[in-house]
Amino acid sequence: MVYRRTHQVVKRLAARRSAILAAARDAAAEGGMAAVQIAPVAVRANVAAGTVYRYFPSKADLISELIAEVSRDELAAIRRAADAAPGPSSALAAAVTTVAVHTLSQRKLAWGILAEPVDVDVSVSRLASRREIAGEIAGRIDAAVRAGHLPAQDTALAATALLGALHEALVGPLAPDNLDDSAKLRDAVQTVTLLALRAVGVMDARARGLVVQQTVVPAKALVGA
Amino acid sequence: MVYRRTHQVVKRLAARRSAILAAARDAAAEGGMAAVQIAPVAVRANVAAGTVYRYFPSKADLISELIAEVSRDELAAIRRAADAAPGPSSALAAAVTTVAVHTLSQRKLAWGILAEPVDVDVSVSRLASRREIAGEIAGRIDAAVRAGHLPAQDTALAATALLGALHEALVGPLAPDNLDDSAKLRDAVQTVTLLALRAVGVMDARARGLVVQQTVVPAKALVGA
């Protein structure tokens, strides 16, 4: 063997792989999953179309990894926010708010990742990612139920419904299209969070209190949106 | 002019048009919007591919009309159910239940019509249809608010969120895939209806009562699903 990968080469390969993924992410953020096409992504990443296939066996694999990456980020953010909360209800509110903020801050990307149909291969991996997030929410609901803050319920179904409500209200085709300034964004986040909390059985007054608590931190995240 | 359309010919043309639309609907019900392809639809409708273009200028027009048709049916069902209810809260519950039942009874079709991305031309017409349904729900929420049964709120956003919750919980990729027997179907409908009513501010106890009221009639509709 007369050729071995140098550390520098390994680094360059990794960088290129990241560049391709980033290019795919940018494309999705601009035009949804339909815009993630090999040729344009390759151009963005400054490589030839064929090179993409040295890093990803197929387009489906590329998209799967993109989805996994975005979902990982979101899940981490949810956990961070929820774990920092003082109690289970507050944690649930934080989790819901985080989902809302993340969704809003990259609407097209979220739409592509959440709803657009893709090959079966991709949909399998997407399903796994979404289940993780739904499971996290379900767990938070469950904690609040066990703490006696919420009535007993099918937490998995509730979590799914909550995510559906958030996504539809914030990025779906019926979502208001004038969520331009940050005041409106914050209003929208608060409104849907309130709806979500009441849906799982939080009393109106208490829900409003929890929503207000969640206002400060996420508002900052929206500035960069 | 030596040729004029006979009544019989007019009828045949209309029948053929309906057949094509029905074929498209069947295809969508089986495999989502992606399965609505000209050639297969033509085969189903017992016509040649080219004939489809004598009835619809393009595939986008065909799909637009399909969506409009399905939405019209659903909207009519919602209105019928809600108008038969004794009061505004009951009407809202009836409307929500109707959406849930309709959605469930044709999951693939609903998914295709609600979420799958299509050409811009189609998305415009789809948006209009969905707005009508969301508007109907928003109106019912508004009536309940005016009657003092619900707190004041952004009814348009609430309606959108409700639809999102229903759809995601019942037909989205996270929806439980074992909604096979009618008992489970009824459970699912009741659960999401309860969530939806609580989301807009119906008190838990009252919401449960409204949900029970709505159980009998729609259950029958599900038998044929």
Add this chain to the structure above:
DNA sequence: TGAAGAACTGAACAACTATTCAGGCCGGAA
């Protein structure tokens, strides 16, 4: 520095599908 192998290129290929159109068919009027 040169040989060997890895990485990259980008044009060609392949698969899929909406759309067209020249030619055949059928129904209507006289």
Add this chain to the structure above:
DNA sequence: TTCCGGCCTGAATAGTTGTTCAGTTCTTCA
């Protein structure tokens, strides 16, 4: 019955886009 014009057919066309691969360039190491 005959002629005419709209209706229908379905193979060919055209556009799009994922994937391949022969040739080129770059990297490693003796």
